[in-house]
Amino acid sequence: MEDIRRLQAEFTDERDWNQFHQPRNLLLALVGEVGEVSELFQWRGEVAEGLPGWTEREREQLAHELSDVLIYLLELAEKCHVDLPQAVLRKMALNRLKYPASKVHGSAKKYTEYQD
Numbered sequence: 001m002e003d004i005r006r007l008q009a010e011f012t013d014e015r016d017w018n019q020f021h022q023p024r025n026l027l028l029a030l031v032g033e034v035g036e037v038s039e040l041f042q043w044r045g046e047v048a049e050g051l052p053g054w055t056e057r058e059r060e061q062l063a064h065e066l067s068d069v070l071i072y073l074l075e076l077a078e079k080c081h082v083d084l085p086q087a088v089l090r091k092m093a094l095n096r097l098k099y100p101a102s103k104v105h106g107s108a109k110k111y112t113e114y115q116d
């Protein structure tokens with residue numbers, strides 16, 4: 001994650017693009033790229049793991065769009081002064097507490113639907 005963040009910082013510095021990369025713009029760019037990922041899935045119905053039937057070109061396009069999402073996400077976090085690698089670990093620990101395996105095994109219900 002840190003390597004990707006650093007490479008994108010170099011990319012924007014080299015082009016004097018930090019002037020355009022404020023948090024709101026990065027968020028809009030991120031959402032736009034999520035839209036491009038969605039476009040690849042739209043009208044296909046359910047898609048199984050591994051994307052059976054997808055061409056190599058479609059798979060490569062998906063890899064590109066997912067990469068764009070990650071690049072903008074990491075830069076957005078940086079410009080918001082969020083240490084994303086650390087934050088993700090903290091959040092995953094919280095998720096484990098919120099969804100104990102013994103309690104939720106095999107169920108996709110949201111935590112608010114579980115009564116003690």
Ligand SMILES: Nc1ccn([C@H]2C[C@H](O)[C@@H](COP(=O)(O)OP(=O)(O)OP(=O)(O)O)O2)c(=O)n1
Nearest residue numbers: 011012017020033036064065067068069071072
């Ligand atoms: N102002 C910009 C423009 C681009 N990029 C970088 C980050 C993304 O990884 C990628 C996005 O490029 P495009 O906006 O050209 O989007 P796509 O690559 O998805 O092209 P297209 O929209 O034609 O599919 O380039 C960036 O950091 N800042």
